[in-house]
Amino acid sequence: MPATGYYADLRLHIDGAWAAGEGRDTGPVFDPATGAEIAAVPLANAADLDAALEAAERGFKLWRATDVEARGTILRRAAQLMRERTEAIAALLTREQGKVIAEARAEVAGSAQLFDWYAEEAKRAYGRVLVRPTGQRSIVIRQPVGPVAALSPWNFPVYLLAKKLAPALAAGCSVIAKPPEETPGCTGAFFACLIDAGLPAGVAQLVFGVPDHVSRHLIASPVIRKVSFTGSVPVGKHLLKLAADGVKRTTMELGGHAPVLIFADCDLEKTLDMVVPQKFRNAGQVCVSPTRFYVEEAVYKPFLRGFAERAAKLPVGDGFDPATRMGPLANRRRPDAIEALVSDATANGARTLAGGERMADGYFFQPTLLADVPVDADIMSNEPFGPVAVTRSFADMDEAIEQANRLPYGLAAFAFTENGRRANMLGDAIEAGMVGINSFAISVADAPFGGVKQSGFGSEGGSEGLDSYLVTKAIHQA
Structure with a gap:
């Protein structure tokens, strides 16, 4: 993603192409240390979301058929780019979100570690062979669930987006990511590492927009097979109701009160x-x-x-x-x-x-x-x-x-x-x-992260995080 001066050139990314704010509504981005407006983020419209859905559907067919070693190579390359660009991404993160620069650097480093870990863990999405009489075979295999809507929050905008993208891509899913509109620069710069690492067009899309409009549009589409959300309990309950209409799989991390x-x-x-x-x-x-x-x-x-x-x-x-x-x-x-x-x-x-x-x-x-x-x-x-x-x-x-x-x-x-x-x-x-x-x-990276009761269900991190983007299929042959 090109940069203009200190601040990133804010854009969407759909079907392998960056798109700026021409003809789109925009939203303000603020520096929380001063309260000053520092940029305008382009907001995806219905046509953008439809294009993202079409791209994700095509991208899934390509990516699921891509060898796991090839997928892992791209994820590891993205992780290396994140490390090389740590200072630039961390500076954007601090400017938009406010956290101290040392914490911002640590967040980028943790995100890179997630990509490295899932690049290897994808090789261990094992199935099993069941005991059957001679001449018969019954096997259980794991396959990617399909295109994913990944909705992430502003408190750890890079790391929590990485927690969704790394396992989903490792599993062979395509993704439409909607990071928070408060932090578009750091998430865009992070996402660019994936694109520059060689991720094929259509496999991952990046959109910003009015949250309710984006979530309703994506979740209503039959293209989306899985919804992953991190955020508040009330919003999580709302998204669960939307997902129920399409019987879509969900992972919900809805906060707590530790x-x-x-x-x-x-x-x-x-x-x-x-x-x-x-x-x-x-x-x-x-x-x-x-x-x-x-x-x-x-x-x-x-x-x-x-x-x-x-x-x-x-x-x-x-x-x-x-x-x-x-x-x-x-x-x-x-x-x-x-x-x-x-x-x-x-x-x-x-x-x-x-x-x-x-x-x-x-x-x-x-x-x-x-x-x-x-x-x-x-x-x-x-x-x-x-x-x-x-x-x-x-x-x-x-x-x-x-x-x-x-x-x-x-x-x-x-x-x-x-x-x-x-x-x-x-x-x-x-x-x-x-x-x-x-x-x-x-x-x-190697441990499950998730809650019980109204704090949600499903896990991010660990082998459980990969499992959440896989479906189980039994194949019986006589």
């Missing part, structure tokens, strides 16, 4: 050094961000003191400043939403021990710690998706597990303890798709 159980036997200082940076990573805009902190009574006060001290010292500012450890929120909606949740919590008796207010200029909000938050406060049931940690104490493990499992969400949960037996029990008892014990390393 509990963190802090036990008195943990190494408290080490734990604090881990949890505070994780809470404020990407300004708390992480679907598995540690948010509801339940702390054993014996260490509750020192935990609050240590957390508040660290939060107050956290450098907040433009993501390009190397001293910054937390950038702005990604869009103008987020400070308002977080301010309302904090106000409700304090009105209901919560204590503000750090932060609690928006900051001047841009979409900044202070790193915030709320203590003694009532269970009936909105923020205890609604994920803040921002730089706010909420805390309560607990008396015993039964109470801690009850609170951890209280909500209808179950994406991720965390616990800190040095008791091995307790760690095993927590892993079994907590209702979440992923549990980190003394660790936040739960999103890695």
Whole structure:
């Protein structure tokens, strides 16, 4: 994708060709550090979407017949281009989304790793041979599901798009990707790595547009066989209803409200050094961000003191400043939403021990710690998706597990303890798709990532991520 000055030339990509904004409506793109408009993204119209669907249908026939080694070669080449272009992609990511530049670089690196991993994992989409009498054969094979609609969000715009594209392409599917309109530059530059790596025309399309219009148009088409979505629970439910009309396969990662159980036997200082940076990573805009902190009574006060001290010292500012450890929120909606949740919590008796207010200029909000938050406060049931940690104490493990499992969400949960037996029990008892014990390393290429309850179903990552783009066929021969 060509670049104009600092900012990328924003375009769609359909059937092997880049298309700019001529004759199309456009939407504004903002720098969250300043609130200034920095670009206009072209929005796909109905004709664009129809062209993308036609291309994806043709591309699927070509790509599914392409040898797995050849597919893997292109994915590995794309991964190498991502690494070579890390600085350019990361700069666009920080400019559009706000996260600090070190986090942006890490996001690009993780995306490249996904492509490398799935380039190899595609070779292990094994079937099996069933036992039959002599002269008969029954086999089970795995085949690509078909063209995929991949709908990804703005908090990790490159990595979460890669989580969909890498396994889908490895499996032999064609894809129509709709990244978020807030971050078109970094996702376009990332997508260009695939095209420049030699991906055939029609195998992958990139469209931006009015989200509801795009999703309805794509999901209604018989061309689309699979929908993969990462985003909010309400939108996920809406898309599930649309997909039901065509009985389309879906993978839904719908967020959560991650509990963190802090036990008195943990190494408290080490734990604090881990949890505070994780809470404020990407300004708390992480679907598995540690948010509801339940702390054993014996260490509750020192935990609050240590957390508040660290939060107050956290450098907040433009993501390009190397001293910054937390950038702005990604869009103008987020400070308002977080301010309302904090106000409700304090009105209901919560204590503000750090932060609690928006900051001047841009979409900044202070790193915030709320203590003694009532269970009936909105923020205890609604994920803040921002730089706010909420805390309560607990008396015993039964109470801690009850609170951890209280909500209808179950994406991720965390616990800190040095008791091995307790760690095993927590892993079994907590209702979440992923549990980190003394660790936040739960999103890695070779492990499944997904939730339970209203946090969705299906997995991205690991062999399970490849499975979600494959169908099973039994062939019987007498």
